[in-house]
Amino acid sequence: MNRDGRLLAIAGGSGLVYLVLATLMGVLPGMALSRTAPGPGVTPLTAEQQAGRAVYIAEGCSYCHTQQVRPLAMDKVFGRPSAPGDYAYQTPELLGSERTGPDLTNVGVRQPAEVWQYIHLYDPRAVVPQSIMPSYHWLFEVVPSAPPGVTPVALPPAYAPKSGVVIPTARAKALVAYLLSLKQPALPADMEKAAQEAAQAMAPAKPAAGQGAGKAAVQGFDYASTGPNLYGANCAACHGAQGTGVAGAFPPLANDPVVTAADPTEHVKIVLDGLHGKSIGGTAYGGQMPAFATQLTDEQIAAIVDHERTSWGNHARTVTPRDVARIRKGGK
Amino acid sequence: MAAETVSQHDEDDSELTRLLGAYIACATGWLVLSTAVGIIVAFKFAYPEFLTNPYFSFGRLRPIHTNDTFYAWASVALVGLVFYVACKTCATRLYSIKLGWITLALFNIAAVLGTIALDIGFNNGDQEYREWIWWIEALLLIAILTAAYNLIMTVARRKDDDIYLSNWYTMGGIIWTLILSIVAFIPLYQYGLGQVAVQGFFMHNAVGMWFTPLTLGLFYYVLPKLLNRPIYSYALGVLAFWTNLVFYPIIGAHHFIFSPLPWWLQTLAIVFSVAMLVPVWAGSANFLLTMRGRWEQVRRSYALPFVFVGVLGYLLGSTQGTFEAFRSLQAVWHLTNFTVGHSHLTMYTFITFGIWGGIYALVPRATGRAPSLMLTGLHFWLATVGMTIYILALSIGGTIQGLVWMSGAPFIDSVTAIAPDWLWRSIGGSLMFISHLVFAWNVWIMLGGGERVASRIEPIKEAA
Numbered sequence: 001m002n003r004d005g006r007l008l009a010i011a012g013g014s015g016l017v018y019l020v021l022a023t024l025m026g027v028l029p030g031m032a033l034s035r036t037a038p039g040p041g042v043t044p045l046t047a048e049q050q051a052g053r054a055v056y057i058a059e060g061c062s063y064c065h066t067q068q069v070r071p072l073a074m075d076k077v078f079g080r081p082s083a084p085g086d087y088a089y090q091t092p093e094l095l096g097s098e099r100t101g102p103d104l105t106n107v108g109v110r111q112p113a114e115v116w117q118y119i120h121l122y123d124p125r126a127v128v129p130q131s132i133m134p135s136y137h138w139l140f141e142v143v144p145s146a147p148p149g150v151t152p153v154a155l156p157p158a159y160a161p162k163s164g165v166v167i168p169t170a171r172a173k174a175l176v177a178y179l180l181s182l183k184q185p186a187l188p189a190d191m192e193k194a195a196q197e198a199a200q201a202m203a204p205a206k207p208a209a210g211q212g213a214g215k216a217a218v219q220g221f222d223y224a225s226t227g228p229n230l231y232g233a234n235c236a237a238c239h240g241a242q243g244t245g246v247a248g249a250f251p252p253l254a255n256d257p258v259v260t261a262a263d264p265t266e267h268v269k270i271v272l273d274g275l276h277g278k279s280i281g282g283t284a285y286g287g288q289m290p291a292f293a294t295q296l297t298d299e300q301i302a303a304i305v306d307h308e309r310t311s312w313g314n315h316a317r318t319v320t321p322r323d324v325a326r327i328r329k330g331g332k
Numbered sequence: 333m334a335a336e337t338v339s340q341h342d343e344d345d346s347e348l349t350r351l352l353g354a355y356i357a358c359a360t361g362w363l364v365l366s367t368a369v370g371i372i373v374a375f376k377f378a379y380p381e382f383l384t385n386p387y388f389s390f391g392r393l394r395p396i397h398t399n400d401t402f403y404a405w406a407s408v409a410l411v412g413l414v415f416y417v418a419c420k421t422c423a424t425r426l427y428s429i430k431l432g433w434i435t436l437a438l439f440n441i442a443a444v445l446g447t448i449a450l451d452i453g454f455n456n457g458d459q460e461y462r463e464w465i466w467w468i469e470a471l472l473l474i475a476i477l478t479a480a481y482n483l484i485m486t487v488a489r490r491k492d493d494d495i496y497l498s499n500w501y502t503m504g505g506i507i508w509t510l511i512l513s514i515v516a517f518i519p520l521y522q523y524g525l526g527q528v529a530v531q532g533f534f535m536h537n538a539v540g541m542w543f544t545p546l547t548l549g550l551f552y553y554v555l556p557k558l559l560n561r562p563i564y565s566y567a568l569g570v571l572a573f574w575t576n577l578v579f580y581p582i583i584g585a586h587h588f589i590f591s592p593l594p595w596w597l598q599t600l601a602i603v604f605s606v607a608m609l610v611p612v613w614a615g616s617a618n619f620l621l622t623m624r625g626r627w628e629q630v631r632r633s634y635a636l637p638f639v640f641v642g643v644l645g646y647l648l649g650s651t652q653g654t655f656e657a658f659r660s661l662q663a664v665w666h667l668t669n670f671t672v673g674h675s676h677l678t679m680y681t682f683i684t685f686g687i688w689g690g691i692y693a694l695v696p697r698a699t700g701r702a703p704s705l706m707l708t709g710l711h712f713w714l715a716t717v718g719m720t721i722y723i724l725a726l727s728i729g730g731t732i733q734g735l736v737w738m739s740g741a742p743f744i745d746s747v748t749a750i751a752p753d754w755l756w757r758s759i760g761g762s763l764m765f766i767s768h769l770v771f772a773w774n775v776w777i778m779l780g781g782g783e784r785v786a787s788r789i790e791p792i793k794e795a796a
Binding site for chain 2: 002003004006007010011014015017018019021022025026027029030031032033034035036057058059060061062063064066068070071072073074077081082083084086087088089090091092093094095096097098099100101102124125128130131132133134135136137138225229232233236
């Protein structure tokens with residue numbers, strides 16, 4: 001091979017090979033997948049939500065928070081497995097590569113209270129003491145008193161500024177509007193089935209019936225489904241690990257009249273259906289509590305309710321999963 | 333190869349030395365800056381209220397750390413070294429010294445603007461390693477284009493008909509990256525899930541088709557030069573070149589395993605991740621076999637211990653990458669801090685140590701000034717111990733994180749469980765950062781700063 005031929009073969013040849021591979025593995029999949037149709041119920045964002053998404057990007061939220069629910073058992077807490085159609089209106093994509101904080105695909109369902117989002121953004125440790133998320137003070141303003149029509153953020157006194165009140169800026173409002181918009185629409189039945197099959201295919205192989213069942217019983221203690229654990233995962237962010245709540249936003253559960261009532265029906269109902277704007281003992285609570293009926297099983301709700309009814313000084317009658325099933329059906 | 337002595341074009345050589353010195357000085361400055369940012373970010377895991385301020389917030393500093401490490405430290409240092417290697421192996425002058433300065437200026441301008449833009453909240457969509465907004469990204473693209481042109485034209489002027497293996501890797505790397513940058517730059521096919529596919533392709537190739545071939549090209553020059561023996565097998569090097577080229581671009585989707593990307597794309601990526609063992613083991617074996625029996629020489633050298641660690645980093649980091657791609661192991665490690673450990677095993681243990689080896693090997697020969705052996709040793713050991721602590725901490729912590737998620741415990745338990753490992757990571761990272769200050773001092777000495785000048789070193793006279 002002559003001089004120029006060599007150079008052409010190495011530089012040009014390898015460049016050409018790479019160009020072909022880049023087209024096959026980058027450009028063509030990109031073209032095909034860019035045309036993915038929106039899934040049922042997937043809608044474009046409003047202008048404010050879009051502005052909030054820009055804040056999310058500028059502040060680099062996706063370096064700690066993913067927006068992809070995998071078809072794995074451990075991801076179930078974040079929602080159903082993400083489907084291709086979920087991302088139709090998401091450019092730039094924000095799937096993320098690290099989950100130092102929880103996945104946010106479905107955070108609008110899991111944490112629908114605007115006030116919780118504000119408190120948490122202003123100082124995450126005000127609601128989740130172990131959190132290592134940064135405080136985003138610069139998305140808020142401290143003013144001597146809230147202007148008419150603006151509700152100050154209901155910060156616990158230990159986290160509030162020494163004087164004045166905290167109100168959200170337009171950027172904080174947009175960001176919270178975006179976060180609350182993050183709700184997974186339900187999948188059509190056939191896709192749901194496919195997703196579940198995929199999840200099962202990925203689950204660790206189950207021991208054959210009979211064999212191994214005894215072993216599971218010996219290991220027995222299933223931490224994940226205990227009341228304290230379920231309470232920690234689903235309730236503590238607002239009501240506090242010690243049932244203390246957040247004044248003005250989320251009621252305390254310790255010594256609460258509903259939680260300590262002899263009849264647990266209303267307590268179970270609230271967990272099933274959620275609650276908003278209730279006044280307890282003359283104090284109004286602005287936070288929105290999500291409904292857990294579709295998120296948790298009867299066993300899980302019973303475990304949570306029992307934990308609440310027997311902790312922090314509460315001594316009330318406990319419930320069984322059958323009680324929860326009855327109340328779920330509308331019985332007394 | 334033609335043996336042309338340096339003295340025949342002394343003037344040109346001093347120009348090339350000045351250019352190399354400028355690349356290394358700029359790169360070193362960026363290394364210190366980007367790792368200072370890295371330290372701040374690391375301590376925020378243990379002390380989240382440390383520097384609560386928009387300009388020092390985690391979400392803004394993290395992309396500054398990664399982009400400056402990539403495009404200002406490693407890219408600038410490698411392009412400077414690659415120009416030098418091309419001139420020496422081709423026994424010719426750089427095609428255009430002036431263009432070399434323009435390339436350097438473009439890299440620096442892009443990095444300064446990119447850093448400022450990210451810090452004031454302009455992020456091009458949190459797409460890892462391409463977070464600079466589009467027109468800054470365009471400056472970077474032009475920098476790579478000018479470097480590619482300069483390098484190819486230099487090799488075209490070589491004295492010998494053959495093209496030495498180093499230049500295969502370096503020319504390949506720079507051309508592939510040019511194509512990659514253009515593919516990543518055009519937005520037409522990057523909507524929604526389409527962008528996920530392109531991002532998987534980009535973020536993977538930006539490492540493995542850029543830093544890897546440039547650093548390997550550097551090894552193929554430095555090792556025979558310092559050991560004064562030919563590379564163990566030229567053919568093995570050629571095999572690794574073509575297999576790396578064909579296998580690597582297919583595996584980008586392994587960054588999005590279990591995502592809604594098509595399942596076949598993910599499976600294909602996993603299969604070819606295994607195929608990557610061919611170029612990785614071929615290349616690593618080639619380097620280690622070149623060093624065989626010369627361990628005393630390696631130990632006594634300024635540069636070879638760094639190259640040795642670099643080769644080990646290449647072998648371990650890439651092999652680890654193959655295993656991480658398996659679905660069973662991804663299920664534990666994906667999205668955890670294990671990945672951050674992996675990216676430091678590759679970008680630090682392999683690339684950064686490799687670059688240091690190249691700098692300590694070539695810069696003293698170009699300038700005639702060597703740093704003290706004691707301070708070079710201090711640099712080496714601080715960096716090695718720091719990096720080992722860093723990677724072990726995040727590998728252990730990331731595994732714990734994944735296991736806590738699988739146990740079904742509340743999410744916050746995964747945060748508290750890894751906290752001790754994050755503290756260890758900060759300690760390892762601090763040692764690494766201190767080593768960079770020692771390195772910066774050594775660069776200052778090598779480039780003629782200070783009073784202390786070590787004995788004059790023989791300049792490289794011949795092609796490899």
